[in-house]
Amino acid sequence: MSKAKAKAKQLKGKMKETVGKTSDDRSMEAEGRGGQVSGKAQETVEKAGERVKRSGHK
Structure with missing residues (x-):
C-alpha cells in the first residue's frame, strides 16, 4: 500500500x-474511526520503509 492509499483510507x-x-x-x-487508525498505521509503516531504503539497509 502506498502513502497515498493510506491517506485515502x-x-x-x-x-x-x-x-x-x-x-x-x-x-x-466506529468503523470510520477504525479506518482512520488503520490508515495512519499503514502510513507510518510506509514512512519507516522509506527511511530504511534511504539509509541503505535492506
Whole structure:
C-alpha cells in the first residue's frame, strides 16, 4: 500500500465517522474511526520503509 492509499483510507474513515455521527449510527462511526487508525498505521509503516531504503539497509 502506498502513502497515498493510506491517506485515502484515513479520509474514507473520517467520512464514515462523520456520517455515523450525523445519522446516529454508532457502528458506522466506529468503523470510520477504525479506518482512520488503520490508515495512519499503514502510513507510518510506509514512512519507516522509506527511511530504511534511504539509509541503505535492506
